[in-house]
Amino acid sequence: MHQACASIIGTHQSPINICEADCFEIRDALFVEAYDDESTRGCITGHDDHYTFELDVPGEGLRAPAVQFRSTKATLRSIHFHALSEHQLEKQKFSAEFHLVHEICSQAKPTDQYGQEPSSKIVIGVFANEVDDKEALPSLSLEFCKSISIVKNAKERSCVSDPFSFADLLKDAYSKLERFYHYRGSLTTGTHDEVVSWFVLKEPISISSSMLNEIKLLDQPTRELQAINRRIVLSKD
Ligand SMILES: [Zn+2]
Numbered sequence: 001m002h003q004a005c006a007s008i009i010g011t012h013q014s015p016i017n018i019c020e021a022d023c024f025e026i027r028d029a030l031f032v033e034a035y036d037d038e039s040t041r042g043c044i045t046g047h048d049d050h051y052t053f054e055l056d057v058p059g060e061g062l063r064a065p066a067v068q069f070r071s072t073k074a075t076l077r078s079i080h081f082h083a084l085s086e087h088q089l090e091k092q093k094f095s096a097e098f099h100l101v102h103e104i105c106s107q108a109k110p111t112d113q114y115g116q117e118p119s120s121k122i123v124i125g126v127f128a129n130e131v132d133d134k135e136a137l138p139s140l141s142l143e144f145c146k147s148i149s150i151v152k153n154a155k156e157r158s159c160v161s162d163p164f165s166f167a168d169l170l171k172d173a174y175s176k177l178e179r180f181y182h183y184r185g186s187l188t189t190g191t192h193d194e195v196v197s198w199f200v201l202k203e204p205i206s207i208s209s210s211m212l213n214e215i216k217l218l219d220q221p222t223r224e225l226q227a228i229n230r231r232i233v234l235s236k237d
Helices: 138-152 167-174 209-218
Strands: 030-032 041-047 050-055 066-069 072-082 096-107 121-131 158-160 180-185 196-201 205-208 234-236
Touching: 041 138, 066 096, 066 121, 072 121, 072 209, 096 167, 121 209, 138 158, 138 209, 167 205, 205 209
Parallel strands: 121 196, 121 205
Antiparallel strands: 030 066, 041 050, 041 158, 050 072, 066 072, 072 096, 096 121, 180 196, 180 234
16 A cells, blocks of 8 residues: 655655766656556646646546556556756756656555655656657647637636647657656655655657747746755666
């Protein structure tokens, strides 16, 4: 059974700088289960200048995107974005970083030799590089920019955009799960609870300049680097 951690700032904070030379190599895979594209729809919600894409509850018979690592399974609930990136590789920042927030739903196979992830979320950090508008997921870019402008121009402090799908971006990110860094850390906003199993993908995705500009203009909070302390970062190649 998973037990909720106390929400105090401890020694397992995020984001961190990752140095390949200090990592410990593993072979365990992170993989995505089969899901229905229709279950990747949702809306961007804005609360007090904080913007998140929240997935709709999947309709009957539809499978939501879910990932598994060792015996831990987690379902995708929301996606948000930072520009520049919060995590760094060898002290280098990327243009943007997407956070795919998965809620841990089941802990199968209690005999698993590694036990379970002692956290309540799997967050996949996906770095993004900027490319020309024509090269990068044009339909996503268009819908994303349209939705962002709806929430940004809303008069209320809480607002919701038209629904759209993040299927293209997810497909791209999930195709890069083979190579990642894994460590245990915290949320990078709010109360910084240490409840996150982080998976930072080694290979960045590409996003269009206009999408990147929209993310920059949102001015989402980006937390400074935190000390690694005695943590070990695992690396899967
Ligand atoms: Zn984030």
